[in-house]
Amino acid sequence: MxxxxxxxxxxxxxxxxxxxxxxxxxxxxxxxxxxxxxxxxxxxxxxxxxxxxxxxxxxxxxxxxxxxxxxxxxAMHTHRQEVLRHYRLMTKDGERVNEETSYLDVASARASSTEAKVFGVNRGTAVTRVRRLRLYAKQPVVLEFLSLREDVLPGVGALIRATQPEVLYALLEREYHIIIAKVSEKIMAVKAEAEDTEALGVRAGEPMLEIERVAYDLNGRAVERRIMRARNDTYYLSEFA
Amino acid sequence: MxxxxxxxxxxxxxxxxxxxxxxxxxxxxxxxxxxxxxxxxxxxxxxxxxxxxxxxxxxxxxxxxxxxxxxxxxAMHTHRQEVLRHYRLMTKDGERVNEETSYLDVASARASSTEAKVFGVNRGTAVTRVRRLRLYAKQPVVLEFLSLREDVLPGVGALIRATQPEVLYALLEREYHIIIAKVSEKIMAVKAEAEDTEALGVRAGEPMLEIERVAYDLNGRAVERRIMRARNDTYYLSEFA
DNA sequence: GAGTGGTCTAGACCACAAT
DNA sequence: TTGTGGTCTAGACCACTCC
Structure with a gap:
């Protein structure tokens, strides 16, 4: 009834x-x-x-x-299989590009209109921006631009500077009790620019993979956005049933 | 008992x-x-x-x-959600490139060493090669090169020529009782070549997405290999938990 | 040995589709 | 009205971890 x-x-x-x-x-x-x-x-x-x-x-x-x-x-995000499931860039030999991370800079900024749209916040909201490199066999392979919401993750910039984490999502769990539950990635082909030449040694104008990732927590809230630019001797692996 | x-x-x-x-x-x-x-x-x-x-x-x-x-x-592969789950190329507007297919040619050939390796057969085994275009808003967006094992799919070339299927895997189910259970895709950034210029109207040397797909049946046997070259106003969408 | 999750049984009642 | 899958119960025994 x-x-x-x-x-x-x-x-x-x-x-x-x-x-x-x-x-x-x-x-x-x-x-x-x-x-x-x-x-x-x-x-x-x-x-x-x-x-x-x-x-x-x-x-x-x-x-x-x-x-x-x-x-x-x-579940902990540090569990090896979790990390691997999220990192899908491979070298030509079929190895995951996941060996070593080198931080270039960490800075506070105001959300651009793109960031504001992705995060669903007002333009100008505080964000932390991070530039870092992923290395494989001592060579820089991926240039990453991270952007994190400071309203959700206060002080995250200082933490990153201090600990230079290999696995960012493990830090979010440990320090903020935020669990990354879903990730969405757009993969595009773009031309290498001056910054890529500098950081990765690729020739300007060469094709590169650009990956835009948005990471969501258990509530479906966008917490992090990331652009990854990868040398074109790597590929992105996607397997599904 | x-x-x-x-x-x-x-x-x-x-x-x-x-x-x-x-x-x-x-x-x-x-x-x-x-x-x-x-x-x-x-x-x-x-x-x-x-x-x-x-x-x-x-x-x-x-x-x-x-x-x-x-x-x-x-389950039938023709179910709409099945088709969508396999086709992950999107236009800049976020629409799936899935509207219309135009077949260019279908031919028999002998497996190249790459094909032989992927399929786990001897070089020179018979395969069927197909070239086709995916259109969106009447414009060609993706150029596809398919390669199918003739030992597993006898006569598939003639069938494709006759029916020009929108959904190849539905044809494999219907005619050969072969169910595609797993798909693996490698996404790379490459330069446009003469063939891409001709088929898609992209400028030579421009970056493009190249996707290499291998499709496996329920027994884990590689049945089809496919190269897709997409205009760089598209992106590949990958979402996972 | 105590406690955990993994497998398995044998029922009950319900929501829903087909006819 | 019949038969289907979906939910729910209340047990049993087993394989395994930890103390």
Whole structure:
């Protein structure tokens, strides 16, 4: 008959959303064990099978990691396979360009109109801009321009300067409890410009890959934007079913 | 019941593999209903929950499609979302380049060493080569070079010439019962050559996207290789979690 | 040995499609 | 009305981790 209100959604979905909320809220942090199936089933007043279904869906989405005998933890972005899944630029030999990072500069700035549009904020909002190089076999291969929202990540510039992280998203998790849940990349072919010549040693006018990435947190909020310009002896690998 | 030996794998996995085999064998064809959960559970001598788990995994992998009240069917590649999932080239406006196809030529040839390597066959094995254009707003945007194994797809050249299909993988399903299960793409930046100038009207030397795709069937066998050269007012879209 | 997740069973009721 | 898949329950036993 008529439902008062609540959600007419299945129990396991409502439970899943609440578990997600608890991860978002920082109640359970990446790497930490969450309560067992039995404990959660009791807490939510559902059967173990239902609790399991909620947990399993989050595990399928790689937000949780289940280990028999040990328990269920919140996934960490530092886990090797996570890093690899996000970094899809390969050298001609089929190796991931993921070896070494060299920071060029970190600066505060006001959001350009593009940045404002991507982040959904007003033009002029504070952002942190970072330039860095990815190296492979000691050679610079990718020139990266990062742009981070300071309203969401206050003081991130200083942190980056101080720690020069290899894996930025691990820093966001550790310091801001922000988990990158989705990434969108546009890959284009462009001509090398003076800056590329300087940083990567490519000839001006040569074709290069340009990748524009936007990274979203669990709430679907755009947190970081990144332009990557790669030497054309690399390729971008995309595999899907 | 006690299994004599067989695999020590869980029941639902063995059942899943057998269901997969039955799809591969052509016993159930794309678009057809397969037996219900209850029928399959009875047939395999397992509980409904176990049968459900086997079926659900195949549905998660998009090989099966479940519809409440109706039944479970083998997925068809012609389903709109399937086509879109495979075609990731977008115009600057964010529209998929997927509107119209114009075939230039279809010919038989002997596998080059690259083709032989990709397909895992001897050099000189028969292949069918196809050149075609993808149009958007009546303008040619992508020049494609397809190469198909004739040992796996006998007579495919004549079929393509006769039907000029918009969706090649739907033709492979219909005529050869071959389901494309995995696709791997390498995206590179290259210079436009004479052939691109002719077909797409781009200036020689301009940067273009070149995409090399290999398509695999359910057995993991490489069936098709494709080079796509796209005008640089397009981009390749990649989204992942 | 205690506790975890992984597999498996055998039911129940429901929402939905087809007829 | 019949049969389908979707949700949910309440158990059982097992493989594994940790102490």
């Amino acid at each position: 008529e439902q008062p209100a609540a959600a007419n959604k299945p129990l396991y979905l409502r439970m899943k959303e609440d578990l997600l909320r608890r991860v978002q809220s920082g109640e359970w942090r990446p790497g930490e064990l969450i309560p067992s199936e039995n404990a959660l089933a009791a807490e939510y007043g559902v059967s173990v099978g239902t609790a399991r279904k909620a947990i399993e869906e989050l595990a399928d989405e790689r937000l949780l990691v289940r280990q028999r005998g040990r328990g269920t933890t919140v | 006690e299994q004599p030996a067989a695999a020590n794998k869980p029941l639902y996995l063995r059942m899943k593999e057998d269901l997969l085999r039955r799809v591969q064998s052509g016993e159930w064809r794309p678009g057809e209903l397969i037996p219900s959960e209850n029928a399959l559970a009875a047939e395999y001598g397992v509980s409904v929950g176990t049968a459900r788990k086997a079926i659900e995994e195949l549905a998660d992998e998009r090989l099966l499609v479940r519809q409440r009240g109706r039944g479970t069917t083998v």
